[in-house]
Amino acid sequence: MQTIESSVLRVDVDEKDAKLVNFVSQNDQIDYFKDQGTQTKLGIAFIDGEQGDNWAELLPWTVVDKGDARVSLALIDDSNSYKRFPYHFEAILSYLLEGNRIDIKYYLKNNSHKEMPFSLIFSLPIIAGWSENENVNEIALSNGDVQIEFVSSNFDLAIKDKQVVALADQDKLAGDSDVEFTLTLTLS
Numbered sequence: 184m185q186t187i188e189s190s191v192l193r194v195d196v197d198e199k200d201a202k203l204v205n206f207v208s209q210n211d212q213i214d215y216f217k218d219q220g221t222q223t224k225l226g227i228a229f230i231d232g233e234q235g236d237n238w239a240e241l242l243p244w245t246v247v248d249k250g251d252a253r254v255s256l257a258l259i260d261d262s263n264s265y266k267r268f269p270y271h272f273e274a275i276l277s278y279l280l281e282g283n284r285i286d287i288k289y290y291l292k293n294n295s296h297k298e299m300p301f302s303l304i305f306s307l308p309i310i311a312g313w314s315e316n317e318n319v320n321e322i323a324l325s326n327g328d329v330q331i332e333f334v335s336s337n338f339d340l341a342i343k344d345k346q347v348v349a350l351a352d353q354d355k356l357a358g359d360s361d362v363e364f365t366l367t368l369t370l371s
Contacts, residue, residue, distance in 0.1 A: 185246060185254045189280040192370060201244045201256045201276050202226055203287070206331075208370060215331060215370065218310040225287075225307045227276065229258065231268040232300020232353060238264060244276075252280040270295045284369045292361040299356045305338070305349040305366055315342050322347050332369045 184204070185196045195205040203225035206216045216223045229239040242264055248255035255277040260270065271294035279286045293299040309315065309324060316323040322333040322340050324347070333340055338349035349366045356362055 187252050187254050187280050189252050191283040198246050223308045228304040230302040254278050270299045287366045289364045293356040296358040303351040307347045309345050330371050334367045337364050
């Protein structure tokens, strides 16, 4: 587990699957991803546009950068993945804390010479008792005086099946190019 902190938040990232596990307020030590012993996680899926495999679960993640308030993990294709998904790619997932906010940046590079189809999904189950408010490029979850906002300008944000979902669906990345997606969570 990789722990990063700001003066307001502490989060844990599971380096095995790159999922954000804990979202803890430093003030009251409440984990807002936990409900009566049940721990939720911010899930991630990097799905190829051909077989539908989730490479975020099938390939190993490696910690490539770590500081007090940041951690970055890399995901790189290998010979086995290339047989099923014939593209060379690398992804860097970075969690960056600043005050009451965490920026989640997903950098994807297509190292192949041909267009690569993919979908990218972040999802978080909504804990019982949280009210939901959906706007364009923004979702807010509220529980009493506490609110968690999800904001992105390049993901489609929605509430589906009692989950907050950030989605870049059926996208294509040109050969020898890269793209970065950002999702911001703010605790207020």
